Every structure is written in structure tokens, then in C-alpha cells.
Amino acid sequence: MNARLSGDEKRGGACGTDNAGLTTSTGPRPRRRPPVPEESHLLKNAAIALAAAGTLLLASCGSSTAPSGGGRSVVDAAPCARSTAPEAQGMPSTERIFGWIEDLVGIGYRRTGTLEGEKAAAYVKCQFESLGLQDVHYETAKSWNWSATRSRLKVNGEAVDSFPVAHTYVTLDQPSVFSTGPDGLTAEIVDVGAGVPLQSVQGKIVMFDLKFLMPPALLALQIEFLWDPGLTTLEPTLVIGNPFVTSYATAVERAMEGGAVGFIGVLSDYFDSNKYYNEFYRRTQVTIPGVWVTKKEGARIRQMMGGGNRSANLVMEGFRKEATGRAVVGFLPGKSKDTIMVQSHHDSVFYGAVEDGSGTAAVLAQAQYYASQPAESRQKTMMFATFDTHFSGYQVHREFVRKYVIDKETPYNIVANVTLEHIGKQGIKGADDQLEITDKPELRAIIENMGPTLKLGMINSVIRHDLRRTALISGHVLCPIGALPTDAGFICAAGVPTASLIAGPNYLYDAADTLDKVAKDDLVPVTKVFIDLIDAIDATPTALIGLPLKSPLYESGAQD
Template sequence: MTIQNRGVPSDDPPYAATMPDNETIFSWVKDLTVFTGRGTQTVDDHRSADYLLDTFRTFGLADVQQQETESLHWRATRSQLIIGATPISHSPVVFSLDTGNGPFSTGPDGLIAPIVDVGDGQEDDFARADVNGKIVLFNLRFILSRSLLLAAGEFFYDPHDSVDPADLDTANPYLNNYDDVLERAIAAGAAGFVGVLADYFDSHDIRPEYTPGITIPGLWVTKAAGARIRALTASGAGTATLRLEGERAPTPARTVIGYLPGRSSDTIMIQSHHDSAWDGGVEDASGTAEVLALARYYSQIPQQQRPKTLMFVLMDSHWTGYQAHAKFVDTFITAPATPRRIVANVTLEHIAKQAEIGPNGQLRVYDRPEYRGIFENVSPPLKTAIENAVTTHGLQRTLRLPTDKLFPLIGELPTDADHVYQAGIPTISFISGPIYLYDKADTLDKVYKPDLAPVAHAFADIIDQLAATPSDKIRS
């Protein structure tokens, strides 16, 4: 589709630019998913960063660069869980037994200790149990349900009235009780832990984001395996063998940056992250591909017809501590060494199919978009621009959420934009949170392909409005 000026007031002659279509955007998603476990998930991994640097240069972006900073890599080479004499299927908890760089191990015989069930791991649960020197068994609970997000929204576009009340209790895995339970377990002297994925589908291949300071070993098991462990311990098999071996190593995180200069040095930052724990079709090859689509589109527009400079940023270390995000903020926002001043942030993540947990615990995927939110703290005219873009381009099941309502509840913006947002940059952040987001199941087929181009078109409308708005009038 060829777009001319998108209705933004201008005295310049009209331009013509073509937005990449669904197939083209999907081809970039597909390219990125070839790099399984990309970014900091693989020691010294250049693959996705090199691909993106080349793509930015092909599009004709200026000052294409890579910013590096030290992050972390963690890899298990061996793990085992036996209750009594019964082996239990499991996955290692990434960054558990986190004792610093180098090899880690539970020893030649593994950790052999009684297993103590603390349920959901609340303070009262630990008060009733002696876990010192023992292996804690607890339920991992997800605590950010769709119903809570919908209640916080000011605008919801759902023209087909598609909300099923049965879906509203489904929670994404971003916010959970893991940090609190492990803090209690370690403080009480626990020697190890087994997390039961009580709110999950039938998989133990989950890789949540990095939590520092988990100095004891841990393993994930499914809800069904958790029930089996509880049955075994109730029948007298109260001793577990937990083995975990591997290595932790420093590895560079690589952020890819490119510019399209405008008439002003005031800059709109357009962001996603390119790293992934698994194939990462949804998280976040899809978000990265949206940034590429917008970079390709705006590269066709002459500089004199871009009111503000555009900065395209694809982050690393999303899974390993956000060191790349922190360095970016230091370099480009807190103490910028460039006359370009970031005045707004647009972040794009997760063009996803909806999924639910079926009656038998299996993942049930639907050919429709996952509920998604646009978190924002911009002025009323820009809030209206967001709503107009969503409706014009048919982004069904999209919610606009003002960050001033959500942030005080959870203390952070639950998107890749959090560091930039907390540095004071007005932010418009698009994201969905399907339940498989941190799982090996996040494969290419989970991307909601029909929305790839519409999302890009909608955000081009939004970016055009940001570009036409005086910089001091962007913030709410």
C-alpha cells in the first residue's frame, strides 16, 4: 500500500511511501527465528545483531551502530530430579545456583535432602515449615490477569464483542510470586527448590526473566508432575535427589541502533528487543520485525519531510538483566553525548495469537489476536491519536492503558520500554502477554500474521502525530 502524508498538516509537497506487507514483515520474523536462543542466550552471539545491522544499512539508515555492554549467559549441562526412587521430568531454573561466573554444580552425588511442601509460598506457609537444609516445593503463581488489565484501561477496541469471561482469569507469566518465594526460602536456609507450574499449561520449558541472587539450585515441573511429587511424599517418599550442573559466563549484549535524520534534532525512539530464550517467534522476532517495517517505510520519505529525527533501537539482555537497556539510558538520555534529544519512545512487542489452557492441560491456540495493551503517558490529543489508529487499522482486542494507573500498582512498566520510561521519556508501548511467552512453545506459528502490516500502519499514524506535536506537548 502506498501512503501519502497520512493527513499530517504540512506545507511540503506530498510524499509517497510503501509500507511492507504481511508477507515481507513475516519474512523478517522467520529470518530471526532461525537464530534460536539468540542474543545473550548464546555465549558471544553475533547472529541477530549482525543481521539487523546489515538490514538497517540496506534500508539506508544513518549512523548505524552497535552498542555493547557486559551481560550474562547461563547454561545447564546436566540436571536430575528423583523423588524416592522415581525420576521426575523437569527443566532447570535458569540463573538458579547463581554463585558467580564459572562452573556450578550440586556436587558429584547431587543434593540429597528431604522435600518440604510450602504450597503457594506465602509468609504463613514458611512460618509453619522447617525448610532449613531441605528442598522447598512451591507453586509458581501468575498474578497479572487479563481482568486486572481490562479494569485499568480507558479504551478497548473490540468491535466483535469477542471477550469470553472464561478467558479473563488467564494471567501472563511476567508477574509472579517467584521472587518473593525464593527470598523467603533462601532466608530460611533452604538448600534447593522445585517450582510447580500450577497456573501453566502442560510444559516445564519455561524461562522467566532474570532474577539475581538465587544462590540455591532449582528445577521446574508441570502441574501434573507436582501432583505426583505430592502423592509420592504423602506415601512416604520424602527424600529428593536434585542435581544441577552447568556454567555461568559473561557475554556481551548488543544493541543495534540506526537513525533517519529529520528537520529537527528532537528524536522519536522506536524500540523492541531482538534477543530470545527460544525460537522467539512472538517474543520478540515479531516486535523486531515491526521496527524493521517502520524503518523501511520512513526510509522512503525525504529528510525535509520528517519533522523529527527517528531513532530505531533493537535491544539485547531482555532476559539476562537489562544491562543493555541501562547502558542505553546512560548514553542517550541521562548524559547524552549527541545533540539528538529523545523526546518520545514507541515500543512494539508481541504480535501474538491467543492461547488458553485446555481442559486436559494442553496449550490451545486460536487463530485470533491475543488481548494486547498500549501503555502510554502522553497528552490527550495523542491518546486520541492512539485510539484513532487502532480503530482505523482494525487492531481488535486492543486496550489503551494510562501508565499513571498501572505503574503505582506494580512499580514498573511491564514492557521492554521500562528503563526508558523510568528515565522520564514519554512512552507509547504496544504489547501482548500470551501464556506461552516464556516457553519453548513460542514458535513461528504463534505469530498472528494478519496483524503484522496493520500494526505497522497504526504505529506509523501514531509516529506521524508524535512528529507533528511540539516536543513539550507530548507528555501527559
């Protein structure tokens, strides 16, 4: 092997990059630039050959694209060797952090229960190992993999561009194969606009406008500090909702209660795309099929219904199967088993450059920095973890919290959590509802319930590293009531003091979440701000880190 490292080897240490990125669930993806979905069919044959070659080259690394000759699966591959490359030591550069994001995006749609999802977990495991973390392993839980293999909508016989609503048409708590039949179901549309069905809709297809209910301004009362020297946050987006909290559950539950056989969700608050892949809302198991349409297509449907004919034909076929969800966990020992946890999620619904390639890369950046420090410099043990099941029910998160925090089945006493998500550029609805990306980072929050000294330290660090458009938001109420809208929601509700970085750009659940949306210039400043915080937590007596208020929902079992 040549002594000179390639760019990929510099990023991944002994692992390099996983050529799994050349073949995805939707076809091949070029590297080093944002993927373009329409290219997939053009490069498919070449990618298959390249992926096969990459498998042979990288099989010894432990993150190969297919089972090795010994019969190992992707997730059971041999451990990766510790990297001694200079680039794998100390503070990682912007390009190295961005390279990790490129690698994850290159894997494809990293959905729980797919080969791409397994490759993402194996990739993180290999990076942890190559950076020198110890006891690197998976924590698993049963989850779900949902997929629509066929979907179509016609209104009054005219085709309407639509996209299947994720996690619909399921059998309660069971795996299933679902189908409306080859000809689909035909029924009358009942249009309830921005409301919910107030009367029987037995045998009907309900159409409703999906509303985004949580604008950044809603958290204004909880803001403790905002670093925005240019006052750039005083703009209309402050009162525009993000895709996290919506009217979906209420509208669909009322439709099912009223006897609806299907639904059409109009993305009235979204930019001009129907590729909205929602999370699985655990308490809303949707047993009827549904599709998303854009605001423009919704207006066209309503125009077609103006003549009195309200017939829709909805086709949906697919399956939901049990799947293994995985967290990847690794440690750096300290002088005590009191443990600082650094967390994100590695799964995605499409390419997931911002959600959450950026968050996973931020965890890797922390892991590289702290693995380069002498063990005797740490008062506390450090744990690094990335999860999947973020979009399929959070089963791994819940099982992890049960094992490590509630039932304390391990020697690690998790005394603080740092969660890193969504280092992205601002997305706005521009002219004609087109998605526009600005040169500003999306307004972000550090939602935290730390003690006063640590709060002050975070404020000083945000200013020192000039992490603009960043607010500190109190989590002292949000955590105990189980309302923290981040990947740290369950561990914070379990009483672990938490600082959770989050932003809500409008493209997060969309195929538009590609590499060009990452706020590259913020990758290193974010890393430095949270190094400062982790160092301060490490030096703080455990009893002074924060007030460990556990949600009463854990006592009642409502978190399950």
C-alpha cells in the same frame, strides 16, 4: 548474479537471509514452518554442510554465520549495502514482515552471550543498513550468560521430568561454574503449596506452586479505550494470569532465607509444559539450584510423598559467565535533533517467534517505511533500536537510558518512545492442560502516557485499521513508579513519553513460541497504526507530546 531476486533476497535486501538459521544451539531448523525440536538430531550433519556453504555465499553481506576470512567476528562484519529492491521500499507486505520473523527464528535460541545472540544483533544491523539507516552501530554493556549443562530430579528414587530454572545456583555478582556433584544433592522435600516457607527449611528442598499474579483484568482500572466490537474479550482468560508477574521471587527468597539447599517449582498455572524459561530478576539472585515441573508431575510427586518418604535427589551443573549485551541502533535524520525512538528486543530464550521476532520485525517495518520517505518530510530525527539482555537483567537498556536520556552524552534529544512487542495469537489452557491456540489475537495493550491529542489519534487509528482486541491503557502512573511491564520500562521511567504495544500470551517463555503463533494478519495493521502515531508525534510540538515525569527511582539509584 541473476537479476531476479530470491524470496530471501527480497526480504533482506542486499543481505538476503542469514544461513545461520540452519544451525542453532540445539541443531538444525527447517525454514518456512514452525521448527520442531525433535528434528534437530536428524538434520545435524546436513545442516553443518549447508551452514558452511551459506557462510561462503553470504560473507560479503555482513551477516555471515561465522567469522570472515579477514578474522572478523559475526558482530564486526562489514556493513551491508543499501537495497534497491522494490520490496525494500515503502510499506512492507505481510510476507516481508513475516519473513524477517522467519529469519530470526531460524538463527536459533538468541540468548545473550551466545553465538546465536550475536547473529541476531548482526542480522538486525545488516537489515538497518540495507534499508538505508545512518550511523548504524552497537551500544554495549556487560551482562550474563547462564546455562545448565546437566539437570535431573528424582523423588524417592523415581525419575521426574523436570527443567532447570534459569539463573539459579549463581555466585552473587560473579561468574561461576556450579555443580551439585555427579551424584547430586539429596534432601527431604518440604511442600509449601501455593505459600512460602514459614519455618526453618535448613538443609531441605522446598517445593512450591508458582502462581501467575497479573491477569489482564488487573489493569481494567487503567483502561482508557478498548476496541473489541465482538466483545470477544469477555471470556475466562480475562482473569487468568500471564507469565510476566509471578510469585517466584517471594517464594525463592523465603526458601533461601530459611536455609533451603534447593527447590522444586510446580507450574500450577501453566499449560502442560515444564519448558518455562524465566527472566533474570535482578533483585533476586538465586544461589541454590531449582527445577520446574508441570502441574501433573507436581501431583505425582505429592502422591509419592503420601507414604511418608520425602526424599529428593537434585542434580544441576552449568555455568554463568560475563557476556556482552548489545543494542543495535540506527538513525534517519530530520530537521531537528529532537528524536522519536522506535524500539523492541531481538533476543529470545527459545525460538522467540512472538517474543520477540514479531517485535523486531515490527521495528524493521517502521524503519523500511520511514527510510522510503524524503528526509525533509521529517520534523524530528528517528532512531530505531533493538536490544538484548531482556532476559538477563536489562543491562543494555539501563546503560542506553543512562547515556542517551539521563546523562545526555549524545546530540539526540529523545522526546518520544514507541515500543513494539508480541504480535501473537491467543494461547489458552485447553483440555488436560494442553496448550491450544485460537484464531484470535492475544488481547493486547498500548500502554501510553501521551498527550490528549495523541491519545485520540491512537484511538481513531486503532478503529480505522480495525486492530481488534486492543486496549489503550494509561501509563501515567505505571511509568513514574517504574512498573511498566514492557521493554520500554526503563526509558519511560526516565521521563520519555512512551506508547508501548504489549501482549502476554501464555507461551512467551516456552519452547512453544514458534512461527505458527505469530498473528500474521495483524502485522501490517500494527505497522499502519504506529505509522499514524509516529507521524502525529512528528507533527506535535515537543512540549505537547506528553508529560515527561521521571521516576524518583532514578534519583535514588534504585533503577541500577
